[in-house]
Amino acid sequence: MYAFGGRSFSIWNAATGARVYDSGDAFETITSTLAGTPGFDFTFNTGHDEYAFDGRSPNKGPEPEGVVLQRFGAKVYAFISLERVGGVMVYDVTAPAAPKHATYINTRTGATGDLGPEGLIVIPAAKSPNGKPLMVVANEISGTTRIFEIKLTY
Known part of the structure; x- marks a missing residue:
């Protein structure tokens, strides 16, 4: 028996308990197309x-770790860290x-830089030191902390 671990995120209906969405292999599909392209050094x-090509495939793949939801106006975004x-995303x-x-x-x-994203928080613009939403x-x-300015384009 093989258990490959969590590779996706799911959305469940809180009232009915039904799963309404699962991202399936989307994380691996997206990262496979970006790996090694300009701006993506992994x-x-x-x-x-x-640091080995395809080294995590038998064991949880990109390993989604944390999730934070944030509303911006009428839109809701999910921020999902990929630990490995x-x-x-x-x-x-x-x-x-x-x-x-x-x-x-x-x-x-490559094998350095920001490794193992675990915790995520979103700081809404109203509470941000620069007046813009931050992640x-x-x-x-x-052992690093990275702060990103969220640029809304909708």
Whole structure:
């Protein structure tokens, strides 16, 4: 028997208990197309403790770790950290049964840089020191904290 671990995120209907969405292999599909392209210095399904192509595929893949939801006007976004390959996936989940991938951010630099994103928080513009919404990412392995300004384009 093989158990490959969590590789996706799901949205459940709180009233009925029914699952209305699961992202399936979307994280791996997205990271496989971006790995090694300009602006993305990582290899596909690597881990933070062993930098090897496809090294995490038998064991949880990118390993989604944390999630934060934040409303901006009429839109709701999910920010999902990927502990092993690194980075944060962002989805528009305004329509829970039909989320849309918005962007992926990964500040890893090969086997170094920001490694092991665990904790996420979003600071709304009204509480932000610069008056703009911010996302704060705490990285367990590298011991770094990264702050991103959220630029809304809708």
